[in-house]
Amino acid sequence: MLVFLFLFESKVELPTLLAPLGRMHPILLHFPIGVFLIAVVLQLLDSFFKKTDLSEILTFLFLFSAITAALTAIFGFFLGLESGYDLELLKDHKRLGILTSIGCWLSYLVYNKGWNMAKIPSIATLAVMTFAGHLGGEITHGEDYVLAPIRPAADLTFLENEPLYDQAVFPILKAKCLACHNDKKQKGELNMASLAKIMKGGEDGPIWEAGSALNSHLIGNANLPLDDKKHMPPKGKPQLTPLEIALLSRWIDAGADTSLTLSELQVGDTLRTLVQTQYPPKSGDKSYDFNAASSSQIAELNTPFCTVNELANGSAALQASFFVSQRFNVEDLKRLSKVSEQLVSLNLSKMPLEDKDLGLLTGFKNLEKLILNYTNLTGKGIEGLANLKQLKYLSLTGIPLEKGSLSKLNNLENLRSIYVWNTGLDQEEIEVYKKENPATRVYTGFKASKDDVLKINSPILANKDAILDQGEKLELKHGLTGVEIRYTLDGSTPDSLRGLIYEKSLEVNGFVEIKAIATKKGWYRSDVASFALFKSSFKPDSAWLIKPAHKDYPGKGAGTVIDGKQGDKDNFKDLTWLGFLGENAEIVFERNLNDNYKGLTVSYLKSAGSSIMPPAEIQLWAGNGEGVLTLIQSKKPKLLTENGSVSFNAESFALKEQYKFYKIICKPLTRLPSWHTGKGDKSWVFIDEVYFY
Numbered sequence: 001m002l003v004f005l006f007l008f009e010s011k012v013e014l015p016t017l018l019a020p021l022g023r024m025h026p027i028l029l030h031f032p033i034g035v036f037l038i039a040v041v042l043q044l045l046d047s048f049f050k051k052t053d054l055s056e057i058l059t060f061l062f063l064f065s066a067i068t069a070a071l072t073a074i075f076g077f078f079l080g081l082e083s084g085y086d087l088e089l090l091k092d093h094k095r096l097g098i099l100t101s102i103g104c105w106l107s108y109l110v111y112n113k114g115w116n117m118a119k120i121p122s123i124a125t126l127a128v129m130t131f132a133g134h135l136g137g138e139i140t141h142g143e144d145y146v147l148a149p150i151r152p153a154a155d156l157t158f159l160e161n162e163p164l165y166d167q168a169v170f171p172i173l174k175a176k177c178l179a180c181h182n183d184k185k186q187k188g189e190l191n192m193a194s195l196a197k198i199m200k201g202g203e204d205g206p207i208w209e210a211g212s213a214l215n216s217h218l219i220g221n222a223n224l225p226l227d228d229k230k231h232m233p234p235k236g237k238p239q240l241t242p243l244e245i246a247l248l249s250r251w252i253d254a255g256a257d258t259s260l261t262l263s264e265l266q267v268g269d270t271l272r273t274l275v276q277t278q279y280p281p282k283s284g285d286k287s288y289d290f291n292a293a294s295s296s297q298i299a300e301l302n303t304p305f306c307t308v309n310e311l312a313n314g315s316a317a318l319q320a321s322f323f324v325s326q327r328f329n330v331e332d333l334k335r336l337s338k339v340s341e342q343l344v345s346l347n348l349s350k351m352p353l354e355d356k357d358l359g360l361l362t363g364f365k366n367l368e369k370l371i372l373n374y375t376n377l378t379g380k381g382i383e384g385l386a387n388l389k390q391l392k393y394l395s396l397t398g399i400p401l402e403k404g405s406l407s408k409l410n411n412l413e414n415l416r417s418i419y420v421w422n423t424g425l426d427q428e429e430i431e432v433y434k435k436e437n438p439a440t441r442v443y444t445g446f447k448a449s450k451d452d453v454l455k456i457n458s459p460i461l462a463n464k465d466a467i468l469d470q471g472e473k474l475e476l477k478h479g480l481t482g483v484e485i486r487y488t489l490d491g492s493t494p495d496s497l498r499g500l501i502y503e504k505s506l507e508v509n510g511f512v513e514i515k516a517i518a519t520k521k522g523w524y525r526s527d528v529a530s531f532a533l534f535k536s537s538f539k540p541d542s543a544w545l546i547k548p549a550h551k552d553y554p555g556k557g558a559g560t561v562i563d564g565k566q567g568d569k570d571n572f573k574d575l576t577w578l579g580f581l582g583e584n585a586e587i588v589f590e591r592n593l594n595d596n597y598k599g600l601t602v603s604y605l606k607s608a609g610s611s612i613m614p615p616a617e618i619q620l621w622a623g624n625g626e627g628v629l630t631l632i633q634s635k636k637p638k639l640l641t642e643n644g645s646v647s648f649n650a651e652s653f654a655l656k657e658q659y660k661f662y663k664i665i666c667k668p669l670t671r672l673p674s675w676h677t678g679k680g681d682k683s684w685v686f687i688d689e690v691y692f693y
Contacts, residue, residue: 025075029136032072033129036065036104040122043111062108062122069104073097089135089184096132103128138184165195165258168275169251172244173198176233195258204677210256213249214645220609222248223572225581226552228611230678242304242571246323247274249570273347277307277321290366292316293339301339304574306332311344317366319345324568326466328352333360344390345369352464355380362387373419374398379405386411395419397445400479406433412440421445422479458529459485459502459518466566467691470537473505478518487516496525508535509693510601510652532648534603536564536691538595543690545578546586546663553579553686558587560688567688569646572605572612582682585615585666587690588626591659597692601652602664605686608643608676612684615666618651622659629663642675648688664690 039061046054076097080090103125110118173192179185181192181202190202201207208216221232222240233239240248250271254260265272298318301308305327311317318339322328328351336343340363353375361370362384370391379401385391385408392414401423409415410433418440420430434442462475476485486499489512494500496519506514512533518526543558555578556563567576578585591597600620605612614637623629635651669683 021075021078023079025072025079028068028075029072029133032065032069032100032104033133035061035068036107036122036126036129039065039107040126043119043122059108059112062104062111066101066104066108069101073101089138093132093135096128096135100125100129100132162261163258164251164260164262164271164275167262168247168279170195172240172248172278176238176240176244179237180233208252208256211253213252214609215643216252219245219249219252223607223610225550225579225610225684228678228681242573243274243278243307246570247271247278250274273321273323273349277309277319280309280312280319288316288342288344288366290316290341293318293342297338301332301335303332304568304571305329308336308339316342317344318342319347319369321347322349322351324570325350325352326566327568330357330360333357337363340364341366343367347371348375349373349395350375352376358382358384361385364388366390369393371395372399378402379408383408385409388412389414391415393417396423397421398423398479400424403429406430407436409433410436415440417441417443419443419445424479453522453524455524456480456483456518456520456526458526459483459516460529461531461533463533466531466533467536467564467689468508468533470693474508474512474514474533475505476502476514476516480518480520483518483520485516485518487514489514491515493528508533510535510599510654510691511603511650532650534566534601534650534689534691535693536689538592538597538692539564540589540662540692541592542590544588546588547583549578549585550581553577561587561690562589564689566603566648567605567686569605569607569648572607572610572686577605577686577688579612580666580668580685580687582668584668585685585687586663587687588661588663589690589692590626590661591692593660595692596658597655599652599654599693600662600664601650601689601691601693602666602687603648603650603689603691604637604666605646605688606640606644606649607646607686608640609646610684611672611676611678611681612686613640613669613672614638614649615685616669617665617667619665619667620653621663621665622657622661624660626661629661639669639673641673 039058042049042054042058042061046058073094077094080094103121107118107122107125110121177192180187181190183191183193186202188202188204190207191197191200192207198207204217207218213219218232221230222245224231226235226239251260254271262272262275293316298308298310301320305324306320306322308318308320311319320336320343322332330353333348333353336346337360343364344366346361346364346367346369349371350373353372355377358377358381361367365388367388368390370385370388370393373395374397377396377399379399382401382405385394389412391412394409394412394415394417397419398421401420403425405423406420406425406429409418415437416439420442421444430442430444434440457479459476459478462477463472468474476487478485485502486494486496487502488494488499491513492498492515494515494517496517499517502516513530514533515528515530517528539562543562545558549555553573555561555575560576560578563576565576568574572579602618604614606614616639617634617636619631620633621629622632633653635653637649637651666685666687668685672678672681672683
């Protein structure tokens with residue numbers, strides 16, 4: 001039968017009901033392999049056993065192997081009818097599968113008949129089975145799957161002028177995607193063996209859209225819940241790490257330029273930081289005379305928003321980088337004092353670091369590289385950095401330094417590079433510093449001529465966090481003087497003529513999404529900056545879930561939504577989100593009787609590419625008895641009609657009366673809409689906080 005199927009394969013049409021049997025091939029094949037191997041070993045060691053006892057056992061084992069080998073081959077034939085495999089490799093695998101089945105039956109027949117030289121067919125069959133299994137492994141896992149772990153690791157030293165794609169992007173794709181998308185196996189008709197083949201795309205089209213990670217299948221599928229059938233890599237395969245996803249996303253957002261090099265990225269650029277974190281530079285011949293920190297110490301210091309790792313493999317020196325300004329916690333910076341001796345590189349770019357925090361840096365006596373770009377520093381207290389005697393590289397880009405700041409750094413004898421782009425320092429002060437510090441190279445960035453018209457940068461949020469405490473107001477700011485900021489609160493886009501002029505801090509109740517631009521005479525207006533802010537004045541005494549969240553996104557239980565920690569919209573797999581798949585999210589809160597609520601806000605995530613949709617309806621129930629609650633308000637968030645940016649959204653409820661208990665019910669969409677790639681599937685609802693004000 002197997003030979004017949006093989007010879008007339010082109011004329012075979014597999015009924016749909018038999019397709020699941022083909023998927024059982026990888027499971028079933030372990031039975032004939034394991035049992036036949038035991039049989040051969042016992043046969044070779046037959047002199048150690050009583051012949052009568054062993055004969056019955058071997059007869060059964062050979063027969064069982066023959067039957068399961070035949071079934072495995074048939075099921076494998078069914079599986080091979082699916083697309084996505086290297087046809088030549090698959091044909092060789094089928095031939096060897098047929099020979100294995102025939103060999104198992106021959107081994108059974110020869111042994112059962114008691115013929116001489118019975119060991120020859122069983123040993124030969126074992127050899128064929130081994131080779132067939134090797135080809136099957138190459139089809140399933142890719143070439144060199146077995147020996148890859150023991151081969152020397154590739155040299156990942158970065159060359160500044162070589163393409164990032166070759167050095168950073170493709171190595172990730174090769175490690176996590178190539179096993180199922182190669183020259184011999186193309187799941188989804190996608191081959192990722194080379195750039196040219198990647199650019200051809202698969203059955204869903206190109207895997208990335210240059211300039212938009214959000215609309216790229218590669219990122220969208222990686223961010224889907226692990227149990228989703230479209231999640232990539234599939235469940236059970238090595239997964240992309242959050243750092244790898246962030247690196248791929250930033251590279252795509254930067255234009256997916258396959259010729260882009262590290263040298264073209266500014267110091268402090270997010271992509272540059274991610275690349276250097278994923279692939280730490282080698283320390284060369286330099287050695288350090290301090291002891292290395294323990295692995296447990298390093299692991300303790302790592303958080304989703306602060307990475308601490310070796311400067312190079314095996315080096316005692318450490319580097320630390322902070323990410324996501326809204327999640328910056330100065331306590332995490334203080335905790336680095338545990339490795340103050342080993343820390344030689346620190347990146348605080350775009351963190352809300354203030355002048356009073358500079359004293360924390362002086363304890364890192366071996367610090368060689370310090371990046372402070374676009375922090376909230378002003379230069380006051382900058383003389384404290386002069387205590388960092390080993391500092392060789394300092395970047396102060398985007399900090400509005402006060403006059404005389406550079407002269408306070410004259411004692412940094414080892415400093416070789418300092419970046420002072422967009423700091424407001426006048427050229428005279430810079431020239432004086434250069435003269436007094438000839439060994440230090442000063443980078444001042446682009447200097448516009450009087451005829452150049454430049455685009456002004458966008459305004460920024462002055463508040464440390466997007467969650468405003470009681471009495472705190474919304475504040476915007478800009479680093480340049482003479483700038484006019486215009487804003488809107490109704491979702492419309494401001495321009496140089498329309499929108500309210502920002503003159504003073506704004507009162508916020510509940511949730512507000514503000515859009516703002518900066519304008520200045522002689523400059524092009526800035527890009528639009530958007531900020532979502534929440535008012536949080538009170539914390540309930542307690543909260544509990546009526547139904548638990550999904551097992552993959554449990555957060556920290558009901559306490560997740562009253563801990564005052566905003567979820568990370570780019571990493572909803574952390575413990576700041578509660579995820580619900582196709583089920584209502586029902587949460588009950590008990591009010592502290594000393595607090596008087598004016599309202600509450602339910603914060604949720606919009607990420608259509610990951611099937612995370614706004615709730616179809618949010619209900620607010622209230623009452624003075626836990627079991628006696630009445631529906632007092634209901635809101636239906638605006639439905640999505642297309643993929644958009646990943647963002648926070650919220651619904652606020654004004655309260656006219658005070659109650660002891662409140663309950664919110666967030667109802668998901670019944671099914672994903674027709675425009676969605678997963679139309680008809682269940683949708684997710686993700687909630688990070690419920691704010692009371």
